[in-house]
Amino acid sequence: MFSRFFLSKPKLPLLVCLFVKQEISIVWFKRDLRLRDHQPLVEAMNCKLPTLFVYCFEPSLIADPHYAVRHWQFIFQSLEGMNLELKQFNTKVHIFHRETVSLFQDLHQIYDIKKVFSYEETGLKITYNRDKKFSTFCKKQNIQWTEYQCNGIERGRKNRFKWSESWHEFMEQPLLHPNWEHHIPADLSTELFDKLKGKKLPSSFLEKNKNFQEGGEPKAWAYLRSFYGSRFKNYSNHISKPHWSRKSCSRLSPYIAWGNLSIRQVYQKYQQARVQTSRKSPLDNFSSRLRWHCHFIQKFEMEDRMEFENINRGYDDLKRKFEPEKFLAWKRGRTGFPMVDACMRALIETGYINFRMRAMIVSFLTHNLWQHWKEGAVWLASLFLDFEPGIHYPQIQMQAGVTGINTVRIYNPLKQSKEQDPEGIFIKKYVPELENLPTQFIHEPWLTTNLEQQLYKIKIGIDYPAPIIDLNKAAKEARDKIWAKRKEAAVRIESKRILKRHTVPNRWV
Ligand SMILES: Cc1cc2nc3c(=O)[nH]c(=O)nc-3n(C[C@H](O)[C@H](O)[C@H](O)COP(=O)(O)OP(=O)(O)OC[C@H]3O[C@@H](n4cnc5c(N)ncnc54)[C@H](O)[C@@H]3O)c2cc1C
Numbered sequence: 001m002f003s004r005f006f007l008s009k010p011k012l013p014l015l016v017c018l019f020v021k022q023e024i025s026i027v028w029f030k031r032d033l034r035l036r037d038h039q040p041l042v043e044a045m046n047c048k049l050p051t052l053f054v055y056c057f058e059p060s061l062i063a064d065p066h067y068a069v070r071h072w073q074f075i076f077q078s079l080e081g082m083n084l085e086l087k088q089f090n091t092k093v094h095i096f097h098r099e100t101v102s103l104f105q106d107l108h109q110i111y112d113i114k115k116v117f118s119y120e121e122t123g124l125k126i127t128y129n130r131d132k133k134f135s136t137f138c139k140k141q142n143i144q145w146t147e148y149q150c151n152g153i154e155r156g157r158k159n160r161f162k163w164s165e166s167w168h169e170f171m172e173q174p175l176l177h178p179n180w181e182h183h184i185p186a187d188l189s190t191e192l193f194d195k196l197k198g199k200k201l202p203s204s205f206l207e208k209n210k211n212f213q214e215g216g217e218p219k220a221w222a223y224l225r226s227f228y229g230s231r232f233k234n235y236s237n238h239i240s241k242p243h244w245s246r247k248s249c250s251r252l253s254p255y256i257a258w259g260n261l262s263i264r265q266v267y268q269k270y271q272q273a274r275v276q277t278s279r280k281s282p283l284d285n286f287s288s289r290l291r292w293h294c295h296f297i298q299k300f301e302m303e304d305r306m307e308f309e310n311i312n313r314g315y316d317d318l319k320r321k322f323e324p325e326k327f328l329a330w331k332r333g334r335t336g337f338p339m340v341d342a343c344m345r346a347l348i349e350t351g352y353i354n355f356r357m358r359a360m361i362v363s364f365l366t367h368n369l370w371q372h373w374k375e376g377a378v379w380l381a382s383l384f385l386d387f388e389p390g391i392h393y394p395q396i397q398m399q400a401g402v403t404g405i406n407t408v409r410i411y412n413p414l415k416q417s418k419e420q421d422p423e424g425i426f427i428k429k430y431v432p433e434l435e436n437l438p439t440q441f442i443h444e445p446w447l448t449t450n451l452e453q454q455l456y457k458i459k460i461g462i463d464y465p466a467p468i469i470d471l472n473k474a475a476k477e478a479r480d481k482i483w484a485k486r487k488e489a490a491v492r493i494e495s496k497r498i499l500k501r502h503t504v505p506n507r508w509v
Pocket of ligand 1: 251286354362386389
């Protein structure tokens with residue numbers, strides 16, 4: 001590795017010292033992979049120093065089980081898109097396969113890094129710890145690291161006093177587009193870059209899989225335009241339907257999660273679209289979700305222990321025994337409940353399902369199978385192309401019924417199946433074993449007789465599993481336990497604390 005190479009050859013740093021190191025600034029890209037409405041880029045150009053653009057594929061993050069190849073592919077595609085556009089300005093984002101701090105240590109031996117610009121990241125513990133290490137490094141080296149507020153999420157908040165007002169203010173501010181005429185690229189020779197860049201990226205990161213949404217600003221804008229152009233019209237009608245939501249929901253989530261679009265860009269386009277249509281209601285429903293996006297991340301920003309612990313500590317002694325067979329059946333889409341299995345397989349295959357079905361599969365795991373939300377959270381993160389820690393963990397806990405402040409919803413997968421996919425279109429697409437079944441059996445294949453199974457060329461228990469649990473019994477047991485717990489003093493005390501910290505009391509309105 002280059003850092004070791006430097007350390008083992010003392011002559012080189014000496015040599016470097018003989019020259020005056022070039023003063024530079026660095027824009028460190030993280031989950032903000034775009035060239036527009038980007039404050040760190042704007043500020044870097046304003047500071048008038050030669051600037052280097054950097055993205056690090058960090059081995060520690062790659063090894064983290066929340067992340068999977070699909071995420072790295074999306075990121076790579078986003079960076080490729082940026083670099084294609086940056087060619088006209090004779091510059092690029094340098095892509096490294098290194099831990100960030102060690103890269104910056106090496107870069108600082110070559111350059112005199114004066115300033116680093118990035119967005120604040122509301123991330124997992126692993127990135128939070130990395131950022132703390134990075135901050136210590138910057139302080140020691142006298143490097144000024146400025147982090148900018150991301151999507152209206154405020155760092156250091158103690159409560160939600162006027163949060164919504166300041167979110168709206170942030171969204172109304174003019175977009176921050178960099179002035180490329182002011183960009184001075186810092187010199188980084190190919191030879192030096194080759195020494196610094198780290199190991200070759202795994203070839204799987206560079207592959208494209210047509211089943212997943214492709215990363216990058218151009219694709220993000222294509223989704224945004226087609227949504228505001230016409231797809232939004234059925235937004236409210238289709239939002240809970242696993243098949244139709246794939247078209248009528250915006251599908252902007254991965255583009256927002258990886259920063260191909262800022263929420264402000266999406267919000268301001270919503271305002272324009274709203275003026276141009278008489279069908280305002282679906283657009284307004286959509287826009288509230290943009291605020292929810294930030295509301296959940298703000299919650300996680302203010303209480304990030306949610307990655308590991310129940311937000312409501314009153315639920316900590318609710319006992320659950322890990323049952324690997326049940327968990328594996330859920331994870332692989334082989335529970336015997338067609339809608340649950342179709343959702344899981346759709347996720348594995350495409351990285352996407354709609355909100356209602358996400359909630360249902362978490363409910364099935366935590367209530368019907370009575371497994372801890374932690375088991376499922378990491379697996380689902382690795383499947384959701386739009387994995388966003390600040391939405392993911394608060395949502396999982398909410399659906400698992402351990403917040404104490406939200407209504408506990410134990411979704412009935414049979415009811416959801418019949419209501420949201422009555423013809424079984426979605427089920428048949430993702431559970432092809434069931435494609436010969438007539439609609440009357442598609443939601444409950446276990447009701448078929450042996451004769452019918454012969455007729456439809458399927459053996460329940462062999463080609464497709466029989467249900468792994470008694471649904472009604474399991475739901476009742478979960479309901480009893482969760483509601484009994486909710487009445488306990490420990491849960492109530494915590495609920496009060498949570499409400500105080502994360503919601504707006506009436507007296508402030
Ligand atoms: C258990 C669980 C885990 C989830 N994990 C994630 C996650 O990791 N990343 C993620 O982006 N969303 C997550 N969601 C929220 C939601 O399901 C997705 O944002 C949505 O389905 C994405 O599809 P879309 O872009 O078509 O959404 P649209 O309905 O078109 O909404 C537009 C945008 O609003 C935001 N949004 C929509 N619904 C919600 C919501 N309920 N809460 C917060 N923000 C919302 C998203 O940024 C979305 O792109 C989770 C929901 C559940 C129940």
